[in-house]
Amino acid sequence: MNPSPSMVPARQYRATVLSNRPVSTGLIHLVLECDAPFGFLPGQFAMLNFTGAQRRTFGRPLSILAGEGLRAEFLYRVVGSGTADLSRLVPEDEMTLLGPLGTPFPDRPEDRDAVLLAGGVGLPPVLAWWDRHGRETDRAYFGGRDAGDLPRELLPAAWKMSIDRRQDGDDERLFEGRVPELARTDLAATGRGKSFVLSCGPLLLLQAARRLATEHDWPCFVSMEEHMGCGYGACKGCVVPLQPQPDSPDPWRNATCCQDGPVFDADDIVWNRIL
């Protein structure tokens, strides 16, 4: 693998909201215009914060969906007060953005096709990788809760989709079940040579992605969306347990999701310390 694509330096931007609208029942697409050109690598994230009285001590980390020229795009779900306030922003509102932060997904190894698995709000980093590196022989899968949860206007036509529950009238091409089952079924039908796996979404999806990769002896990289505080390595609020260094007496070593991640080689993570 080539795990070290060249990084864009992080900086603080002032940003104006261009649009902030739902693209499915649960997902909101936020488009910002920054006060300077914004660059990033797929898998990196930014800390978004408000201005004025709404400003938080810590911003909220969101993976970068797209960024070109002055535009920066995100996709998020409302889970608490920060994302609820975010959902109330309207065009012309101002906010701040610190980024791009963190370690990106690796570039494509020359001789391998990609197998991409994303679930829910895990879509942005995986879709960003596809937009930059995807090719016809890659396979990409996205899973939502139900048909209304699928952000169809953002999903490329080549992606296959699964939903947890099928209802009357749902598109029959949708796979009923979880993303890893969809991937297994499709890969078994189409066959696969040398590949590598990239994944972002709930922890159970990341673990299943790793199992799939292990069965085929493929490399697997996952983006961990741990809870965060500062976003820059100071508070240690985002620890991810990794395999110990050789000869270390410790059963694991602590990495930070914000600086050492959010993308990790799935084989480096001590999964039974997380789940």
Ligand SMILES: Cc1cc2nc3c(=O)[nH]c(=O)nc-3n(C[C@H](O)[C@H](O)[C@H](O)COP(=O)(O)OP(=O)(O)OC[C@H]3O[C@@H](n4cnc5c(N)ncnc54)[C@H](O)[C@@H]3O)c2cc1C
């Ligand atoms: C590197 C990274 C990338 C992320 N990318 C995205 C993204 O692209 N889109 C998106 O919607 N979300 C993403 N998240 C999660 C997002 O940061 C949180 O949902 C958000 O910070 C919650 O803020 P809040 O104030 O609304 O909720 P809070 O009031 O802080 O929390 C509300 C509830 O959500 C839970 N929660 C908070 N943070 C997380 C988290 N990281 N993972 C799971 N549960 C959490 C809390 O335990 C609580 O139950 C990412 C997180 C990280 C670390």
Ligand code: FES
């Ligand atoms: S969020 Fe503070 S160390 Fe990672």
